[in-house]
Amino acid sequence: MKKNILVTTALASSLIFLGSNAIAQTKIDGTLALGYKQTKHDLQPSKVNDLRGFGREAQLNVSNSGSLNVGGLKYAAGFALEFDGKSEKATDGNISIGNENTYIDLIAGNTTITFGVDHIQNSDRTSANFVGLNVEDLDNGNTFFLSAVGANPKEAIGTGITQKTPFGSFSALYVPSNGHTGSDDDLDSFDENAQATHASLTNKDRSSAYEVGFAGDLGVKGLNIHYFKNKEKASPGSLNKDKSLEGQNYGVSYNFGQITLGVDKKKSEGKFTTTTAEVNTETDQIAYGLAFAITPTLTLGANYAKADTTGIATSVKDEKFKAIAVGYNLGPVVAEAQYGHYQNLKGVERADLDVYFARLTTKF
Numbered sequence: 001m002k003k004n005i006l007v008t009t010a011l012a013s014s015l016i017f018l019g020s021n022a023i024a025q026t027k028i029d030g031t032l033a034l035g036y037k038q039t040k041h042d043l044q045p046s047k048v049n050d051l052r053g054f055g056r057e058a059q060l061n062v063s064n065s066g067s068l069n070v071g072g073l074k075y076a077a078g079f080a081l082e083f084d085g086k087s088e089k090a091t092d093g094n095i096s097i098g099n100e101n102t103y104i105d106l107i108a109g110n111t112t113i114t115f116g117v118d119h120i121q122n123s124d125r126t127s128a129n130f131v132g133l134n135v136e137d138l139d140n141g142n143t144f145f146l147s148a149v150g151a152n153p154k155e156a157i158g159t160g161i162t163q164k165t166p167f168g169s170f171s172a173l174y175v176p177s178n179g180h181t182g183s184d185d186d187l188d189s190f191d192e193n194a195q196a197t198h199a200s201l202t203n204k205d206r207s208s209a210y211e212v213g214f215a216g217d218l219g220v221k222g223l224n225i226h227y228f229k230n231k232e233k234a235s236p237g238s239l240n241k242d243k244s245l246e247g248q249n250y251g252v253s254y255n256f257g258q259i260t261l262g263v264d265k266k267k268s269e270g271k272f273t274t275t276t277a278e279v280n281t282e283t284d285q286i287a288y289g290l291a292f293a294i295t296p297t298l299t300l301g302a303n304y305a306k307a308d309t310t311g312i313a314t315s316v317k318d319e320k321f322k323a324i325a326v327g328y329n330l331g332p333v334v335a336e337a338q339y340g341h342y343q344n345l346k347g348v349e350r351a352d353l354d355v356y357f358a359r360l361t362t363k364f
Helices: 044-049
Strands: 008-009 024-041 052-067 074-086 093-110 111-117 158-165 168-173 209-216 222-233 245-255 261-267 280-294 298-311 318-327 335-344 354-363
Touching: 024 044
Parallel strands: none
Antiparallel strands: 008 024, 024 052, 024 354, 052 074, 074 093, 093 111, 111 158, 158 168, 168 209, 209 222, 222 245, 245 261, 261 280, 280 298, 298 318, 318 335, 335 354
C-alpha cells in the first residue's frame, strides 16, 4: 500500500515567494525492484559475456502541488532519485544516484507548461508489452532494439506544453541543447561528457531538438494510442554536422476484457556518436504484445519483435525477439517471471541469446 508523507509548508522571508501564503502538499513515494537474471549466448566468443545474479533498483519521488497567488493558476513540482546499486561506469565505487523527472509545472485548466527534464509525456514508451521487461530492457545495451528513438530530447532539460482534450493529450517539447541535463541553476558549467561517447564529442557540440506527440484513447474505453516524432538539428563540429537525428514512435493497444493486444512501430535515424557508421544508422522496429488475465491477479504475456538496421558498413541480419512472461499480483508486491530469446543479436547471424529473468516489485 502506498504511504504518503504529508508536509505543510508556508514559505516566507524570501523575495521570490513574497506574498504567497498558500498551503502546499508535499508527497514522498517510491518503488523498489529486486531481480534475478541469467543469460546464455550461443556463439562461443560471446559466452564470456554470460552472466547470472541479482540486481536492484530503488527510486524515491518527491513532489509538491498547490495553488499560485495569480488568477487561479496551479503548480506542481518534483524530482526523483534513482538508486541502481554500484554503477559499472563509476570510478569511485560509489552507488550511482540518477536525477530524473525533475520539473516545475504551471497549470491553467487543461493546459500545462513544463520546465524540466524527463517529465513531459514522450516517445520512450511501448504499446506492446504488458508483463515483464520489454525487448530493449531485457538485454539492455546489447541489442539494436530501440528504447529511445532519434534525438530523444526528453533526457535533456528544456520546456514544453501539454494540452489535455477529451480524446487525449497533445504535447510539444523544446530543448536548446540536446543531451544537456542541467548542471546548476545559473549554468556556470556544462555536463560536457553526458551522453557523449568520447572526450572530443561533448554536449557543447549538440544542437537544439524538439519532440511533438499525442497519447490518449480517442474517447474509446479500452483503447490507447500514441504518436511521437522528434528531431535534433545537425551538430556543427561533430560527426553529425551533415545529418540530423530523427525518430518516430507510434502504437496502439486495446483491451477486450481478459485479453489485451498491442503493436508499436519505432524508427530511428542517426546517432550522436564517434563513428561514421552509427551516424548513418537507421533502425526500423516493430513489436507485438499479448496479455491474458487468467484471474484478476494472474496474467500471462507474450511478445514478438523485429528490428531491421541499415546504414552500417558491415551487413547485418534482422534481429528478432520472442518472449513469454507471467505476472502475479500479491497485493503490495508483484512477482514476475520471464523467458526471452534473441535471434541474430545486434545483427550477427547465429548470435542467439537466451535470457531468464524474475523480479519482485513493490511501491510505497
